[in-house]
Amino acid sequence: MEIGFWGYWAKVLRVACKPAIDLAQAIIFAAIIVVGFLAYELPGLKMILEWLGWSEALSGWQVAAFILSAIVVVRLAFAPYWIYKEQESQIAALRSERARLSESGPFPFRDSQYKNSTSWRINVHNGGPATADNVRVKLCSITPRPKSWHPDCPYNVLAVGSAPDAGGSLINPNDSENYELVRGWKTESGELFFTNLDTRAGRPIQIERGERWTLSYELNATNAVHPLKFTMGVFIEGDDVKVVRG
Numbered sequence: 001m002e003i004g005f006w007g008y009w010a011k012v013l014r015v016a017c018k019p020a021i022d023l024a025q026a027i028i029f030a031a032i033i034v035v036g037f038l039a040y041e042l043p044g045l046k047m048i049l050e051w052l053g054w055s056e057a058l059s060g061w062q063v064a065a066f067i068l069s070a071i072v073v074v075r076l077a078f079a080p081y082w083i084y085k086e087q088e089s090q091i092a093a094l095r096s097e098r099a100r101l102s103e104s105g106p107f108p109f110r111d112s113q114y115k116n117s118t119s120w121r122i123n124v125h126n127g128g129p130a131t132a133d134n135v136r137v138k139l140c141s142i143t144p145r146p147k148s149w150h151p152d153c154p155y156n157v158l159a160v161g162s163a164p165d166a167g168g169s170l171i172n173p174n175d176s177e178n179y180e181l182v183r184g185w186k187t188e189s190g191e192l193f194f195t196n197l198d199t200r201a202g203r204p205i206q207i208e209r210g211e212r213w214t215l216s217y218e219l220n221a222t223n224a225v226h227p228l229k230f231t232m233g234v235f236i237e238g239d240d241v242k243v244v245r246g
């Protein structure tokens with residue numbers, strides 16, 4: 001949240017007036033000791049101080065007033081630096097609780113137990129420093145609308161090997177997990193092509209030759225630095241359902 005110009009200087013004043021002024025006290029008292037010692041050892045300096053009227057100012061209640069005002073001035077000078085260090089620590093703490101996600105792909109996977117079937121996957125990587133919690137990939141939109149289907153986005157994209165009703169994944173720092181964006185296959189007759197985009201109902205969605213869908217996705221986690229958006233193109237090429245980036 002931005003505090004603005006006057007809010008910032010109000011914070012500087014609050015920090016300057018806080019207790020625990022060890023550094024400021026050290027500087028002020030060291031200066032008093034040094035000046036007092038030099039004034040004692042160097043008569044010329046003592047004469048200068050008397051001429052300036054400082055020798056009288058360093059006596060009685062005026063000493064306390066001088067020290068107090070000097071401490072405030074020194075703390076005002078140091079307050080912006082202390083605020084900077086405080087904010088730097090807060091940012092570092094927030095970053096330590098966040099997960100930095102990235103994705104790559106798509107890449108095809110052909111399982112020998114399925115004839116004429118290709119699974120198109122992405123790899124989601126967590127660069128840390130925290131464990132990514134509740135990682136989800138969602139299909140947000142499809143354009144143009146498929147001829148054989150009226151999608152009701154969003155649809156969950158499943159991690160490879162997970163159940164359809166599984167929740168979000170946990171991905172440890174410097175670890176990754178694969179997600180199946182599209183599984184495409186050709187019927188035994190070779191005339192029809194289908195996909196598994198409807199992860200909610202689980203029914204196959206037909207794609208016709210000449211159709212090209214643009215699929216928009218979002219990758220996110222509860223503690224991700226920020227969500228990632230990406231798009232994929234789906235079409236038929238030869239005897240395969242093909243998926244490409246963009």
